[in-house]
Amino acid sequence: MAKIAVSPKSNRSRLFKIFAGLILLTATGAVLYGIPPFLLDISRITQSAVGKMPHESAGENAAPAILRGSVYDQGFNELAVSYRLYTLNVRPADMTDHRATAQALAQVTGRPAADLEGSLKSSRQSLRLMDDLDERQAAAIEGLHLPGVFCVPVEYRFYPAHTAASHVLGFMDGRTGLAGVEGRYDAVLSSRTVRNSNIPAIDFKGQQILGAESVDLILTLDLRLQRQLEQMVREYLAAQGLGKGMGLLLEPGSGRVLALVNQPAFNPNYFWKARDDNRVNRIYSQLLDRDLIRPIMARAAAIERGGLDGAPLLPATVAAPDYGFSGDMLHDFARRIRLFDSVSDNWEGGASQDNREGSQEAVTGVQIGATLASLVNGGWRINPFVVDSIYDHGSRTRFYRKNEGDSRAHVLDPALSVKVRRDLFSCWVSTADNKILYRAEKRQDGSAGELRGYSIQRLFAGMVPAQYPRYLLVIAVETSEMQPRQGSAVTQTDSLVQLGRSMLSYVQNHPPQVAPTEEPPPRNEENKNQFFISRRLAAPKTPEEVAARAATMPALRGLSLRKALRKMDPYKMKVNITGRGRVVAQYPLAGSPLHGANECALTLDER
Known part of the structure; x- marks a missing residue:
């Protein structure tokens, strides 16, 4: 049998490489130990953050840190006011125990745990599980610290007087006022930087900019x-x-x-x-x-x-x-x-x-x-x-x-x-x-x-x-x-x-009633209760409305925004709107099945 000779120099070289490798692995481990855990899974964190991003829609918008300013009559009766609600979003892929998560959410939301568990297991994508949660419910859910569960704030505009003075007040679409004082003074009610050029009839008393917090509008109406x-x-x-x-x-x-x-x-x-x-x-x-x-x-x-x-x-x-x-x-x-x-x-x-x-x-x-x-x-x-x-x-x-x-x-x-x-x-x-x-x-x-x-x-x-x-x-x-x-x-x-x-x-x-104070009063609780009642009544209840969720996407191209929103109303979907004018593009496309879809996108153009 032939023998293979190994020189002492070759052995020393191999031992040196092994020793250097051990040192490198040890150093790498020390570095990784010192890196914050959130950097170890960039993809997962990025996807989770994207899932938490708010979406603009008709009739609602992602709530900023400060709500849109209110509109009052001269007696400080609320004519237009904003409320913050929350949507419950989940990412089933981030959860370790769907059943335990469902049981914990059921105690806060009042929905059956079995229904929640079924929704969590139906998809691994981000889902909007519930709408119209109040601050108490949102705080309770956040306090559970459940993986893959988060609440997104949403601002809603409400007109407590309903049809009264509707032509003066106008209305909003998403984050933008489109008519009346809502449209004319949109920069005053929504901006954190209000200049005199935004409302030149008002005396700013020498100040250049207002609006570090919200700015309310008081009308002459009674x-x-x-x-x-x-x-x-x-x-x-x-x-x-x-x-x-x-x-x-x-x-x-x-x-x-x-x-x-x-x-x-x-x-x-x-x-x-x-x-x-x-x-x-x-x-x-x-x-x-x-x-x-x-x-x-x-x-x-x-x-x-x-x-x-x-x-x-x-x-x-x-x-x-x-x-x-x-x-x-x-x-x-x-x-x-x-x-x-x-x-x-x-x-x-x-x-x-x-x-x-x-x-x-x-x-x-x-x-x-x-x-x-x-x-x-x-x-x-x-x-x-x-x-x-x-x-x-x-x-x-x-x-x-x-x-x-x-x-x-x-x-x-x-x-x-x-x-x-x-x-x-x-x-x-x-x-x-x-x-x-x-x-x-x-x-x-x-x-x-x-x-x-x-x-x-x-x-x-x-x-x-x-x-x-x-x-x-x-x-x-x-x-x-x-x-x-x-x-x-x-x-x-x-x-x-x-x-x-x-x-x-x-x-x-019954002469006009002028408010006795210069400062608006706290939010009217009766109006707030009325708002929550209206949100509950807006939920689909009839079999036709429920069936509409699984229908096909209607054709909206060429329609005005108002007509498009009217056609989308039975589907109770979130509508993302870009631009102004008539609908020139839509997603999902007309005729697409809407089973499982909870939002759509419309692109508008004035041409």
């Missing part, structure tokens, strides 16, 4: 008066068989809007369910025939023509038609007192500029209100406004409107304005209750013109008290039909006057 006017207008429309109407209650001396009504209204909590025309702010957009206030304009022009020493005006029944003024002359007078000026307070778009400036026949309800106010408040043209002040929680300070923030301008000679206020409405004064009660209607037969059918507009304008009006009320209704409505038009107009008289009496007996 919720009690708002609800009363809405109820009266709604009952009048129902009694007369009409569907659309508008109303405006304001202080003519200041321009403060106390109530603003559009019928039909909508519920901003479910804005996507409303028809498009229900969300139209008619008092700012619907055009009314200028002839509805022609008698008032003619008398005002006649008083101005007569001057301070002019004789009292003759009654309209014996005076020359329109006191001798032609249509062009009355139009020039209307321009001089700024009837056609834009009235928007920068929070809600009114009629188009072409309509406001170019039309000689049509104006909006709020333009009529602003003009009538200028004829009784000393000749001041004041844009009606709805924002009274803001409250900054960071500095605990309330900031009010600037004096020049009301866009005041004199449209009548100061001395002559006293005579105008005293004599203009004398023929419409009700001496029995010391109110100014003006009525008018305009009929149009569209058979030979652009209109198809028959249209009638009715207007009521009232003030109280008659000598020095403190409150001004404007109500307008319109109907369009193929044939004139049967019945007495006089009776219908008298009913409108009775409505106006009753509302003026109500505001006299």
